[in-house]
Amino acid sequence: MMQRSPSFPRRAVRLSRRWLTNAALAVTLGTGVPTAGAQSTYQLPDLGSTSASVTTGDEYRLGRAWLRQFRAQTDQWQDPIAETYVRSMLARLQPYSGANERLVVTLVESRLLNAFAVPGGVVGVNAGLFASAPQEGEFASVLAHELGHLAQRHYARRMERVEQTQLPTMAAMLAGMVIAAGGGGSAGIAAMMGSQAAFVQDQLAYSRRFEQEADRVGLEAMAKAGYDPQAMPEMFRSLQKLAALQGGNPPEFLLTHPVTESRISDTQARANQLPSPAGVIDPTYAMIRARALLMLNQDTPAQAMTVLTQEDPPAAAVRYLQALTDAEKTRYDTALSTLDALAQDYPDLSLIPTTAAEIAYAANRREVALERARRVLRLSPNYYPAQWVQAEALLQMAPERAFGVLRDMSESYPEDPNVFGLLAEAAGRSGRDAWGQLARAEQLQLEGSIDTAIRQLDSAGDAAKRDGDYAMAGRIERRRQDFLGYRETMRNF
Template sequence: MTNNTLGSQTRRLLAVSLLAAGLGGGMPTVQAQTSSTQGYQLPDLGSTSSAVTSGDEYRLGRAWLRQFRARTDQWQDPIAQTYIRSMLARLVPYSGVHEHLIVTLVDSRLLNAFAVPGGVVGVNAGLFASAPVEDEFASVLAHELGHLAQRHYARRMERVEETQLPTMAAMLAGMIIAAGGGGDAGFAAMMGSQAAFMQDQLAYSRRFEQEADRVGLEAMAKAGYDPQAMPEMFRALQKMAALQGGNPPEFLLTHPVTQSRISDTQARADQLTSPPAPADDPAYAMIRARALLMLNPNTPEQAMPQLRQNDPPPAALRYLEALMAADTRPDTALASLDQLASEYPDLSMIPTTAAQVAYDAGRREVALTRARRVLRLSPNYFPAQWIEAEALLQTAPAQAFDVLRDMSSQYPEDPNVFGLLAEAAGRSGHEDWGQLARAEQLQLEGRIDTAIRRLDAAKEAAETSGDYAMASRIEQRRQDFLGYRETMRNF
């Protein structure tokens, strides 16, 4: 690739995020999300910049997320996603972060995690492979929450008085490149070698890294995680960087680990109380098993030795064995999962996994029964809700439509929920709802022009059926979408 091509692609990518920075009131969000963020504020900690407001950060973060989804491959795993949400919910009360967080999982074996202004937290599947215990994984999340709490993105803009928001957008554009493993994988890999560019756009100052470490360590200790896991994780990353030579883990491009930083983190961790050794809880190791299996789609047998390396609880090994047996021996997998569920009745992920195995084996009614059994005990457990919706879509589309409409209110930033709602609406004769739901999915995925065309079709369907209230609602969403597009074009 020539330097001219590199320059044009870089400018094009930066322009995309620069445009997103100016969305203002035209930002396309579903109605439920709009109403829930009117009082949105970020904590004003330390020497923060007031020129970039919390509202700016929120809009920029949501706009960036849509661009990110359009350019990277997502890891669709409701069980893993819900588990990470629970970890964040445990850390957030002690981190100083108050906004509603959105978790996005990236289908990439590269070791990385990131937090974007406005409460977007991203995790590469590869982080599970490099964090053998939950506390080390939690240390990365706690560190990222520290960056959000201290408003480091906004504070980096203090020196740039008139172009703070565009500069922030350009910095976030680099994160799309850094995510790797997505649609522009070759471009991302090539850009990864441009260390000066990446460092200029993404690198935090040493002071900011120390602040995020401090906030993260304190949050870990108060949440019941072992603060000693953070310096331990840093040592592992430093060793990994040494072994990989000129291609260190992605996380280190933006969060460089030095010996002095490890020493400082160790000294702070030594001042905090470590919790007692945890009981033999296999939950994290089970999630890690799911990640390792996903990262080895063509050679699933490699997941087992990788999991065994770190002496996981035996239940996690049995769980992975069941996952590996699911495709060819579903009865064996179900029997094993049922036994595990009886031994660990508080882990909803185990019976929900069994429901998913049954669904994948074509046993829709069995999957539905199993999912509903989980929901009776945990009514808001998203993975079980998802399987219930999938099973109903095959057996009772009208019921699936009702369930998914409720889910779309609960999860207004999840494009997959709207995608499934679109299918349920189409199969149950709600053409206008189907077009509207598909449009919402498309705008959440960053495909605004296609979304607008869908809204045009939805309005026509509503008017044809005589539902003018729906037609009016669709027209309002269309105006929101047009405002989004027009703002981009004006730049």
């Protein structure tokens, strides 16, 4: 169900001294990596050059490098259904925001309230944001604000404000964001600020203007996308109350996005000038929130229900969470019965029958899981969560067929290390040793473990030569040269 596959163990890596040193140079800014084909996907920057301005290419390549480092430093929340939901919300908002990037979403397994966007199109969301945003509009307002930063190219404009800007300094600024986004708290912010008091004061004043611009862009995008713009000032008020309750330890999001009375007033005034749509009862967001709450309260699932029901959610979401809870307690038949009934009531919500497929797989009913997943895919062929369940089931039942499915998925999702991890398993189980080691190397480099990835490629090359597959050996050698370039980039980063 929402449990992590054994192939993807949790990792919590301490920040190195290099990261902390780089972070001392940085000034934080919540600002946004396209998936533009396999070749451009893997291009990373030469960080040794100097530039008086930051190009979109610089932003793209730095964002790619940053994402790999971020994955190495934080616990990722692997939930295809929640990730797909966030991607769909961004797709709904993006056409009206002015942000041009094709976005990559990363979910963080943290109860801290935080979201961020990195230059080049990386959007990150902590599971804690779902817990802190009871309504869909409030959650959407945070994403819309982050898209506003991307659309206005605030990162590039900030760096142009700094004399003699260098790409290594840009990378250091992003490096500092790992601490804040990953939950480093006030110590991380202190490290980013360093002792550059006068410089920081100027940058903070500049970022206040950025925040206002991002609010304006976000509000307009919300209204045009059909969300209620009133949700943004409401979310800000909630954040302000939360900050007051937490005293000197405010939510991570507020460390980089401070909320003031003047900002709330300005946002409220702008929201009042925009249309609010008629309310529509849609349980989708509440169901995704239920998944996040249960993940955050795995040891006390009753607490997830308590939090969810405090905000008077749609009854369907309560039933959905009960089904998830039943599955956690191995009451699989009860869970599946509840979900099947819900699917009858909401036939257009693919997440419901896909959740049933996840639960069937968790119950070791692989044939049932496969059939349920395929039923979804017949109606929604590109629904990633159902593709994932299908691949997992096939891996156990028919590795050869799983390999073909996962090869296709790796083309569609070249920035997803989990897909490459599953592909490595399928290749190994179907007797494709070189392919399996190549896929594992791709997974490792996407997770920031570049040295291990290079060693894995060397092993893959040896396997290809033993098999007499010189075409594969040539492919692996080309990737090895790419990886060596990535390693240099990571070291400079």
